[in-house]
Amino acid sequence: MIQVSELTKRYGDTVAVDGLSFEVRPGRVTSFLGPNGAGKSTTMRTIVGLDAPTAGRVIVNGRRYDELYAPLFEVGVLLDAKGVHGGRTAFNHLWWLAQSNGIPRRRVGEVLDMVGLAGAADKRVRGFSLGMGQRLGIASALLGDPATLILDEPANGLDTEGIRWNRDLMKVLAHEGRTVFVSSHLMSEVQLAADHLIVIGRGRLIADTPMREFIERNSETVTVVRSARPTELRAVLEGCGARVDPDAEGRWRVSGVSASAIGDLAAHHGIGLHELTPAYSSLEDVYTRMTQPSVEYRAVPAPSPQEARTR
Amino acid sequence: MIETHTPLVPAMPRRHGFAQALRSEWTKVRTARATAWTPLVMAAIVPVIAVFVGVTTSIQPDDTILGGSLTGAPPAQMAAAIFGVLVITSEYSTGTIRSTLAARPQRTTVLAAKAVIVAGSTFVASFVASVIGYQIGDLLLSGEGYAQGDAMPALVGVAACFAATGVLGVAIGTILRRSAGAIVAVIGIVMLPSLFGPLFGDWQRWVAGASPAAALQKFTQTSDATPEVVGSLGPWPSLALLGASTVAVLAASIWLFKCRDA
Numbered sequence: 024m025i026q027v028s029e030l031t032k033r034y035g036d037t038v039a040v041d042g043l044s045f046e047v048r049p050g051r052v053t054s055f056l057g058p059n060g061a062g063k064s065t066t067m068r069t070i071v072g073l074d075a076p077t078a079g080r081v082i083v084n085g086r087r088y089d090e091l092y093a094p095l096f097e098v099g100v101l102l103d104a105k106g107v108h109g110g111r112t113a114f115n116h117l118w119w120l121a122q123s124n125g126i127p128r129r130r131v132g133e134v135l136d137m138v139g140l141a142g143a144a145d146k147r148v149r150g151f152s153l154g155m156g157q158r159l160g161i162a163s164a165l166l167g168d169p170a171t172l173i174l175d176e177p178a179n180g181l182d183t184e185g186i187r188w189n190r191d192l193m194k195v196l197a198h199e200g201r202t203v204f205v206s207s208h209l210m211s212e213v214q215l216a217a218d219h220l221i222v223i224g225r226g227r228l229i230a231d232t233p234m235r236e237f238i239e240r241n242s243e244t245v246t247v248v249r250s251a252r253p254t255e256l257r258a259v260l261e262g263c264g265a266r267v268d269p270d271a272e273g274r275w276r277v278s279g280v281s282a283s284a285i286g287d288l289a290a291h292h293g294i295g296l297h298e299l300t301p302a303y304s305s306l307e308d309v310y311t312r313m314t315q316p317s318v319e320y321r322a323v324p325a326p327s328p329q330e331a332r333t334r
Numbered sequence: 335m336i337e338t339h340t341p342l343v344p345a346m347p348r349r350h351g352f353a354q355a356l357r358s359e360w361t362k363v364r365t366a367r368a369t370a371w372t373p374l375v376m377a378a379i380v381p382v383i384a385v386f387v388g389v390t391t392s393i394q395p396d397d398t399i400l401g402g403s404l405t406g407a408p409p410a411q412m413a414a415a416i417f418g419v420l421v422i423t424s425e426y427s428t429g430t431i432r433s434t435l436a437a438r439p440q441r442t443t444v445l446a447a448k449a450v451i452v453a454g455s456t457f458v459a460s461f462v463a464s465v466i467g468y469q470i471g472d473l474l475l476s477g478e479g480y481a482q483g484d485a486m487p488a489l490v491g492v493a494a495c496f497a498a499t500g501v502l503g504v505a506i507g508t509i510l511r512r513s514a515g516a517i518v519a520v521i522g523i524v525m526l527p528s529l530f531g532p533l534f535g536d537w538q539r540w541v542a543g544a545s546p547a548a549a550l551q552k553f554t555q556t557s558d559a560t561p562e563v564v565g566s567l568g569p570w571p572s573l574a575l576l577g578a579s580t581v582a583v584l585a586a587s588i589w590l591f592k593c594r595d596a
Contacts, residue, residue, distance in 0.1 A: 072439045073432055074595040089439040092351055098436075106433040108366050108424065115365040123358035123437045125351065163433065 024049055024202055025070060025171065029079035032065050032226075039065040041226035042079070047204045049170065052197045054217035054234070055206040058314050062226040063206045064102075067175050071100050084171060095124040095167030101160040101174040109149030113140055113159050116148060120163055134162040139188075153180025161189070171202040178212055190216045210307035224314050234306070241313060242304040246282040248289075249274045249298035256294050263288060274298065355438060355447035359421075362430075363451055368420050373455055376413035376496075377463040380406040384467035388474025394557045400483025401556035403471025404464060407492060408524075408547055414456045414496045415520040415546075418503020421448050423513040431596050441592045449504050449584060453497040460496035464489045483555045491553040491569055498573070498580045499524060499546045505580065508587035531563065539565035549576045 025047040032040040040062040047053045057063050068074040070081050072088035081088065084097050091097055107116050117131040135141045138158040143151070148159065157180050164172055177193075178186050186209075193216050197203045207213050213220075213234075220237050222230040230237055247270065250256045257267045257275060265280040277285060282301045289296050363369045383406030387393055393402035422445075425431040438444050468485055476482075503520050510516040524546050531542030542548055543565025551559035552569035567575070 068432075068595075071436045073435055075593070091439065094439060095437055100436045102432055102436070103429070105429040106431075106436075108362075108428040108430050110366050110368075112365070115361065119358045119361040119365070120433060120437050122361055123351075123354055123434070125354050 024084055025173075025204060026082040027066065027070070027079070028081075030066065030069060030076055030081060031078040032062070032069055032074060033077045039226055040069070043223065043226060043228055044079075045221050045228060045231050047202055047221070048219075049202040050197060050200050051218035052193050052203045052205060052216055053219040053221060054213045055204060055221050055223075056210075056213065056310060056314075057223040057229075061223050061314075063223065064175060065226075066223070067100075067102065067173055067204075067206065070173060071098065071102070073102075093124040093167070095120065095126060095169065097167070097169050097171060099164030099167065099169040099172045101157075101164045101172075101177055103160075103175060105156075107148045107156065107159065110147055112145050112147055113151075113162075114144040116159065117163055117166060121166055124167055126167055130166060130168075134165045137165060138162040154182055154185050157181055158185070161192070169201070172196060172204065174203070174205045176206055176208065178207060178209055186212060210305070210310055214306040222310070222313060224316070229313055238303050238306055238309055241309045243278055244281070245302050245304075246277045246280075246285055247274050247298065247300045247302050248277055248285055248296060250289065250294055250296050252294050255292070256289060256296075259288055259292050259294070260285065276302075351438075352443060352447065355443050356450060358438075359444075359447045359451045363421060363455070366424060368424060369417065372413055372417040372420060373459045376410045376417060376456070377459040379410040379413065380404065380460070380463040380467040381470055382406065383409075384470040385474075388471050391475065391478060393475070393480065395480075397557040398481045398483030398555050399471050399475045400468060400485055400488065401554050401558075402475060402480065403468045404492065404554040404556070406467065407464065407550055407554055410460065410463065411496060411499050411547060411550055412521055412524055414460065414500040415503040415506075415524055416517050417456065418452045418500040418505075419507035419516040419520055420503075420513060421452055422504055422507040423511060423516050426511045427513055435596050442588055445504070445508060445584075445588050445591055449501050452500040452504050456500035457493045457497040461489060461493035464492045488553045488555065488569070491573055492550060494573055495546065495550040495553060495576065498549075498576045501584060502546065502580045505584040505587040508591050509583075528563075538563060543567060543572070544575065544579075546576050549573050 027046070028044045030040050030043045031038070043062070043066060055063055065074060069076050070083060070088065083091070088094065088098070113135065114131060117134065118128065121128065121131050132141070132144070135144050138161050140155065140158050140162060143155060148156065151159065157177060161174070161177060164174065178189050181189055190212065193203050193205060197218065205217070217234050220230060220232060220234050221228070232240070248256065253275065260267050260277055260280060263280060266278045268276045270276050282299055286296065286299055384403045387402050387405050425434060434444060435441065468489065502523070506520045506523070507516040510519060527545035528542045528547050531538040534541045539562060542563055548559070548564040549569065549572035551564060552572050
């Protein structure tokens with residue numbers, strides 16, 4: 024359980040996080056979304072005490088992070104794959120981490136097995152691919168068998184098999200009752216893995232909802248309809264104020280009228296329907312639409328040379 | 335299905351866990367090349383130069399055997415300072431510092447553990463190196479008419495100077511965070527006062543006398559360490575001065591380490 028309340032973080036004049044509040048609950052995968060520079064990484068760094076909040080507080084498992092004396096048993100963190108000395112072997116990297124929290128040596132071998140790096144245990148991390156580095160980061164997060172996991176872009180650099188493995192892993196961890204908080208840029212991946220979304224833009228909360236609800240509420244409702252008499256159906260629907268567009272497979276995409284109304288209208292006019300499917304936008308579509316204003320707002324046009332001179 | 339849960343015996347989170355921090359920092363020093371080799375190089379310099387000095391009898395007529403044998407101590411002292419710097423700056427350059435602090439958010443504990451590891455390893459390594467260097471010098475130079483010099487407890491003082499200099503390196507490295515800058519700064523602190531001391535005329539003894547190198551030279555009883563050059567303060571008070579200033583800089587670095595974002 025992670026509780027962020029009224030969190031603000033400023034770097035000089037730049038406000039990275041601005042009065043952000045949310046809770047991450049156990050038992051589900053919570054995806055943390057936002058455009059680049061929205062404050063995701065800053066928020067995650069603040070949760071684990073690397074950056075001090077300018078205002079507000081962050082509570083992890085009921086305590087401030089710096090009050091945890093063996094944090095690896097409670098919180099596993101993957102901040103970026105680069106938090107590793109390239110000259111150390113994978114085993115030694117995990118071993119000093121384990122020692123700092125009194126975790127037994129055998130556990131290092133176990134987590135290396137879990138992430139599929141057992142064969143590379145004695146290789147220097149410098150020679151690792153991006154994906155192997157990411158697996159090592161996930162191994163270090165799992166070291167203390169923690170109830171809370173904070174993963175910043177864990178799928179970054181993983182290949183198709185790795186992405187699938189990572190997705191399954193997150194689901195299993197959440198299913199075991201752990202708190203899983205993951206940031207990602209891959210919307211298709213989030214759509215498959217996440218149960219809950221926290222979306223931020225320019226350091227502020229945009230949405231904190233179950234994923235299904237996020238999509239359903241913010242989608243334009245479109246119904247895909249297939250009929251043996253498409254032209255007549257179109258005329259009927261347009262007569263009722265619906266918007267009808269063809270899709271790539273020769274079906275109609277109908278908006279402005281609900282699926283049940285379409286069914287009733289067709290029956291009333293004696294037009295047989297072969298398909299009647301309410302379709303939602305993809306997470307990517309909804310997300311892009313939701314975050315567009317906050318992205319645009321960031322791109323402040325530079326003043327013209329004349330304006331700059333008169334200032 | 336992925337197996338993630340194997341029951342761990344959770345070590346009871348002890349209140350400070352300083353021993354765990356020490357073990358972890360020791361493993362880090364041991365398993366990265368730069369930090370593993372620097373103390374070994376430091377320890378090798380003293381006996382190697384003692385052999386060179388002994389074989390060529392390249393010491394001043396008024397020098398002691400102890401002073402001549404430990405001719406390599408000042409360059410070795412710089413290696414100790416560099417070692418101290420690298421223990422912390424290598425964490426910043428690789429990003430390891432974020433893993434370190436996520437695993438142990440008590441920052442004073444982290445830095446104190448590093449300082450203890452650096453002090454302990456430089457003390458032991460430089461003590462062994464100086465004893466060996468002195469034995470070599472004694473073997474090659476005795477009977478040549480040089481004064482002997484008092485080895486004990488001076489060699490303990492030599493090792494203490496190394497330890498203090500290593501910790502000074504940790505402190506400067508923590509303040510500056512970058513290897514190159516911190517190494518330049520720490521070498522400057524160790525070397526510059528004796529290099530530029532003569533420019534200060536009568537003040538030389540104060541400028542050069544306050545440097546870490548001066549405390550070391552007083553213990554090695556080299557003929558270079560005349561009161562005009564390094565002041566008339568005895569070796570142990572000089573060491574106390576070095577220790578006190580090191581503690582002060584370390585305290586400042588801990589304060590910065592605690593309030594800066596990692």
